[in-house]
Amino acid sequence: MAPLILYNHPLSPPCRLVRLVAGIIGVDLKIEDVKDVYKDLKTPEMLKKNPQHTVPILEDHGLYISESRAIAMYLVSKYAKDDSLYPKDINKRVLVDQRLFFDQDLFQRIVNVFTPVFQGKQAEPSHIEKANDSLETLNRMLDGKQWLAGDQVTIADYAVANSLSVLEFNPNSGVDPTKQPNVKQWLSRVESSHTKCGEVAREYREALKKVLQK
Numbered sequence: 001m002a003p004l005i006l007y008n009h010p011l012s013p014p015c016r017l018v019r020l021v022a023g024i025i026g027v028d029l030k031i032e033d034v035k036d037v038y039k040d041l042k043t044p045e046m047l048k049k050n051p052q053h054t055v056p057i058l059e060d061h062g063l064y065i066s067e068s069r070a071i072a073m074y075l076v077s078k079y080a081k082d083d084s085l086y087p088k089d090i091n092k093r094v095l096v097d098q099r100l101f102f103d104q105d106l107f108q109r110i111v112n113v114f115t116p117v118f119q120g121k122q123a124e125p126s127h128i129e130k131a132n133d134s135l136e137t138l139n140r141m142l143d144g145k146q147w148l149a150g151d152q153v154t155i156a157d158y159a160v161a162n163s164l165s166v167l168e169f170n171p172n173s174g175v176d177p178t179k180q181p182n183v184k185q186w187l188s189r190v191e192s193s194h195t196k197c198g199e200v201a202r203e204y205r206e207a208l209k210k211v212l213q214k
Contacts, residue, residue, distance in 0.1 A: 002030075002061070003028035003030045004028070004029055004058060004059065004061075005058070006018060006019065006029045006030070006031055006056055006057070006058055007034055007046075007050075008031050008034065008056055009037055009055050011204075011207055012055055013163065014067075014068035015055055015056040017072060018056045018075075021072040021075055021085070023200065024085070024158075025075060025080040025085070026079075026081075037054075041054065050066040058071045058075075060074075068159075069100045069103070072086075084153075084154070085153070085154050086154060087150070092149070092150055095149035095156075096149040098149070099148045099156035099160065100156050102137075102138075102160075105134070106134045106160065107166075109127065109130045109134050110131055110163055110167060110175070111166075112127040112131070113167070113173045113174070117173070123174065128173065128175055135177055135179075135180050136180065138177075138180065139180035139183050142182035142183060142185075145182075146186075147189075153190065157186075157190050157193075158190065161186075161187055164177045164183075165204075168205075169205075169212070
């Protein structure tokens with residue numbers, strides 16, 4: 001079977017989540033890098049594939065899926081050897097879903113803190129406060145727990161950890177997840193849960209360094 005196609009941007013954290021999950025479950029992806037996300041995704045061809053004109057976009061033999069968390073859910077549900085990363089049991093799955101919805105808001109708060117570094121600006125104090133509030137919430141979620149949703153690692157752990165890793169590249173943002181003890185310990189567990197985590201993180205760091213150097 002031909003590999004699935006991922007329309008990707010090397011600097012996109014959502015794209016990175018999809019590559020990570022695919023790598024963990026052993027799904028081959030043909031990577032199609034989008035050079036200009038503001039232009040290339042608005043062609044008639046690409047708008048048919050994703051009216052939102054965003055990346056990532058997964059193409060699975062005529063099926064087009066956008067939104068990184070939805071793609072991760074789909075990949076595990078269809079291609080993983082078991083359901084450990086995204087349980088079929090509704091009582092277990094709903095906990096993963098809840099954390100993924102939490103991550104959507106968390107990521108946006110982190111973006112508001114992170115993006116000013118590319119413009120040579122400081123993040124607004126209100127954005128810093130909101131991001132730190134989310135970290136405190138995350139710390140409470142992890143109180144007495146090894147993982148975010150259940151007794152083993154899931155796509156929720158990978159999604160949230162992926163969002164937090166963006167902060168590494170703006171160390172002076174005023175938002176530091178390692179100051180939350182439960183979060184710090186959990187991040188270490190996530191990073192060591194699979195070799196793909198380190199591999200994908202290195203690729204991202206190399207791509208970002210090139211941009212920051214410019």
